[in-house]
Amino acid sequence: MPHQIPADGTLLPLMEEFYTIQGEGYHTGKAAYFIRLGGCDVGCHWCDVKESWDAELHPLTAADTIVENAAKYPGKTVVITGGEPLIYNLDYLTSELQKRGIKTFIETSGAYPLSGNWDWICLSPKKFKAPRLDVTPYAGELKVIVFNKSDFEWAEQYATQVSENCKLYLQPEWSKAQAITPLIIDYVKENPKWEISLQTHKYLNIP
């Protein structure tokens, strides 16, 4: 039976949840509870969580249970990721988390309408399914994954769509990091509105 996911967001396909350190972007180094929702149709060929794509493989879980689990940890921040979490209505989950004093951060491609109450939105646009223009202005950070040289020009296109205060990051795609990181270093030196984001959790060997 395919999942019947209620539109009110009280049940969500949960792939995994774990307490760790945010490894990348603006909040690098902070303790956070990661909530990874299943389901994504963006189709990045270099995706490192392809097991997330099929929502049917991930059990429908009560948002209340996810909130209870998150609240057990001393770090009062969650990062909701995927998959593409904005496929789902995240209003209920995020408002319940905030009621418990937990800050809500999201990592999204922006390809679906924005739902949820957010303390921080990390927009990571993907070539394979463009972010919506009604999502981009809300990004606190724009994190562009650089897979090849042409991605710098592509990144600049999104830098014009986000708000003036949005932090701008270029992050090497992990499998290409050795070749791409030197290019990012040069690019940031020439274009200092950008900063480098590294997947430090991979170097730290934590999830």
Ligand code: SF4
């Ligand atoms: S948007 Fe994220 S989860 Fe979806 S395919 Fe791309 S990298 Fe993978």
